[in-house]
Amino acid sequence: MSLRLDTGGRFIDRATPVRFTFNGQPHEGFAGDTLASALMGAGRLMVGRSFKYHRPRGVVASGVEEPNALFALGAGGRHEPNQRATTTDLAAGMQIRSQNHWPGLGFDIGALNARLARFLPAGFYYKTFLSPPAFWKHVYEPLIRQSAGLGRAPQAADPDGYEHFHIHVDVLIAGGGVAGIQAALLAGEAGARVLMMEQTAHWGGRAPVDSVTVAGQPAQDWLRAALARLDAMKNVTLRTRCGVVGVYDHGYVLADEQPPPPGPRHRLWKIRARQVIAATGALERPLAFPGNDVPGVLLASAVRDYVVNWAVAPGRRTVIVTNNDDAYRTAIALVEAGLEVPAILDARGQANGPLPERARALGLRVETGKGIGKVRGKTRVTGAGLCNQRGSGLVTEVIPCDAVAMSGGWSPVVHLWSHCGGKLIWDETQAHFRPDPALGPVSHDGVAFVHCAGAAAGALQAGPCQTTAGQAAGAVLKLLGCKAGAPDHATAEAEAPLAPVWVMPQRAGPALRAKMWLDFQNDVKVSDVQLAAREGYESVEHTKRYTTLGMATDQGKLSNINGLAVLAESLGAGIPQVGTTTFRPPYTPVPLGAIAGQARGKTFQPLRRTPMQDWHEAEGARFEPVGQWRRPYAYPKGESLAQAVRREVRNTRENVGLLDASTLGKLLVKGPDAGRFLDLLYTNMMSSLKVGRCRYGLMCNENGFLMEDGVVARLGEDSFLCHTTSGGAEHIHQHMEEWLQTEWWDMRVYVANLTEQYAQIAVVGPKARQLLERLGGMDVSPERVPFMGWAEGVLATIPARVFRISFSGELSFEVAVPAKRGMAFWQACLEAGADLGIAPYGTEALHVMRAEKGFIMIGDETDGTVTPQDLGLDWAVSKKKDDFIGKRGQARLHLSGPDRWRLVGLETTDGSVLPEGAYALAPGRNANGQRNVQGRVTSTYHSPTLGRGIAMGLVRRGPERMGEVLEFSSLDGPPVPARIVSPVFYDPDGEKQNV
């Protein structure tokens, strides 16, 4: 039975009890507790079930490496699965739920899997669900999905805030243990801009628990003074609850902060650090003995943490099992806390260092050459079976106990070192991988920018730990051109070398190896890794994926080294030869909310607004996305959307319509070489355009494919205004700048994107001129503003530029006014045109009207593989010019051949509307058994003007086949017959627009 001790606990405030529930049961902890310590204090040690076999599981660790104690926290939008009990602070009223069981933690149907364990070895899914193929989709996958997964995703939107924060520093120090703080002191005193981050809520790391002495003082006293010094330095920033999770190229570092309420739920720090010191410590490794996953078996260091920091213990009688001296500290701490340690089982042949001697002096039973051959108990430990480490697991004595503290040695946390390419070396003496100082990750200057300090560098003892901190700070400061001072000395009791133990006992047979857990979270056992090796998985990366060793939320923090050691042993290879899996960021899971930051809700993405956007919204317009613009699609007035479109088309063709065309790109191109430049950019000749006139132009890419179209107006001898499509303004602006900067940099041309300076309003329809005349201020007669001409003046007292251009076939003026006057102009038009039947129209009416006229639309008739010639726009491709972008591309054989799909109009024989994107069917089938095709529909609408369906499409040799009836595919019915006709359905002679 786990318990709360009567005294002690560095982190808890016994004066502040905190109530919470676990699976609905009320419990009480203290302020300062983590969920793990609170539950342990409340006598709850079994906290979850494992992923695959649903075995009962308890807390194993005390930090981020915890694989078992993962909870679902919060309700509704705040529900969060897979929260580690060991790193989550207890808060009043918390409702904690365990995961991976149904219906309950105590009785779980999924635990049947454990009975079937011998039938569920590594690779079970791959082997079993191979056939028959149809079963995967309909039987296997739904079944697996039902039982798989760690936790459940929340169903509601997250109400909390998230944000990013950017900072640039000289030195980032990851980890606020003694080594990190020492490095911060040295760097801070040298004047460097320092940011130090600690993932837990507490500074100091393990030193206060492990009775380290620094500069002759207890670690806790030294820490207090050191932090006061750091706090006083203006160039040093300290953050707790802020875990450095990834180190990336060129000194880019990500850290995830959980600020205390009511702050943002997470703050993702985006750091540019010239140098990084990784003082990230080390993680203790479990030992692989039979039954090492029974609740009550914990890491030895975790047991010590719980006793010293939170005054809780997993049991009253704890057996220690170890291969090193460090675990004796746990024995001593337990005894000092008044708890029993019936035995210390040391796998080594002898144990005579100061720590074992101290344990013996306390009267503890130390058994060398021994290990655990069996753990008694199912949902919690009731006894440990002692055996010879070198034997096959014969249990000679069962020691009654309610907890086991295990230690298999320590592995440096090399993740941050490795993220960006730092190499590792195998340290035989300490049996771990540690950073190879000669092969660090390099930054933009080719110089290493990550340096490890303390246990992360492989310096597990207090003295060398401080030395490496001094070395790391020294190396960093030298690169920064600063002078470094010397670190304080630290001491702790000396430790004798460990003996590597990967399997306990060494000669365990198959039955016992199938009970030795390597990866608690994914239920990977020694037997699974050995099976993978037998089946030919030699690469550690493949073995990981085959067995799932080291996957999921803990990413193998506890299991990796043990797993690859077992693999190496099975392969008869050395551990360094087998190597590790790749350490990839993030070190600890980062919520998607933190990554999104402010990009959620109304700031999910920038939505661009025209000067009349408020009016459109007030009028109840339906919008459609055009890039980041939201343009009115139609303005329904108590009618269906289709009815609204028809009304808008008819009204514009009969009276006068108003379109917000502000989104059209407006690029000012100015300079002595502007004409020459535009001649190269457009397929047609622009330099010959007269001042005061407009010309429709096409732009191709170098491939020869049509990319953009728009009307160019010549404003003056050396200046042109190029209109682009709504989505194309930025792209075409960049396109122009690219050619000016990188190819024709001798040309004297400047470009300015004036898209947003103007509101542009199309006044369209037979009564358009009448309306503008009513506004007054300038002459808009055909003589002053002829078709394809423009004029400048004043309309309704607002400065205006009037372009006589038409995308609808009607009499049409596009009026550009300063954006801030846009709404006033729009309003003036509505008022002046009330009795003329004026009404706004949206983009769908615009599309219908342009299709009725056979005008192409970039993105409908083009898809990046269509040339102007395909669209019958040969007239807009100059034959006179020596060069333009796309000319060479269009000269290629397959772009100029006769068999290309070319633009035609299409009319169904029954007047219906052709399906969008339908293919024109051709006789026969292709190699895949699909029908051959000879064209496709590019635009299709109901034409209110003509009262039937109209369409445009690209058809093989289309213009040569006028009158032919083709069949078009339909998703939900027989093919639809349609006749090839001219694409100009309405007013082919252009009489309406030229009045």
Add this chain to the structure above:
Amino acid sequence: MLYLKCPYCGQMADETELASGGQAHLRREGPDSSDSAFEAYLFLRDNPRGVHFERWRHAYGCGKWFHAARCTRTLEVFGTYRAQMGAPPQDILAAIAARRGETA
């Protein structure tokens, strides 16, 4: 995440402030070019494991195109320079040679 110095405004730019533009120093092949020359200009690109000359635009900054000499393996940057040149400048070649212990 790269961090490059824009040679025009002198600012260090975060990769998210930049737009990449592929291989640098391509020579445009115009209307009179052969099919093979045009194909090479339009489609054929180097993909070295090592030093690469590439185009970047300071898209969220001064808007200028520039070139970078960068090692695709280590991400080491030997220098950035203006786009208005047909080949890498001498000082960039010298920097590469000096750091790589090779001759330019």
Add this chain to the structure above:
Amino acid sequence: MSEPGFVSVSELGAGMIALRGDLRSKVFRKAAEAGTGLKLPAPCTIVWDGARALGWMAPDELLLVVPEGEGAVTVAALEHALAGQHALVADVSDARAMFHISGPGAREALAKLTPADLSPAAFPVGTLRRTRLGQVAGALWAEERGLTVLCFRSVAVYMRDLLADASHPDAALRVF
């Protein structure tokens, strides 16, 4: 507009003129100084004189800020001063939105949006930087009384929402 944030955010009106030309040319510099009434700024800086400011936007581009409503007349004056030269003058008063962020923590609030280094050492008063703010392009500069942010008019609402969120009192942060 004022948000109840840990810094104050306000939206300003101003006249703005984009000016492009060869900043290395003595003739252009002289004419530009005459037309703007200001000394030309060094790269990545902004200069002020009373209600006018002149910012360096690119090696061939300046931005002149004048009181609201003076855009059109200033354009005419500049065009006159630069007559006969290869230059581009454009009124962009209506194409931009301008925000002012002031108070302790103003730099931190903006550092939530931009990857630029906004520490006082790296971004002293008088510096101007064009950068990314959230998901849009913008320019910002440091004055004694705070920081000014410029973005396109069409995304002014997005920027206002971002700034309000970044300056929320619960999200206060002091680092610089």
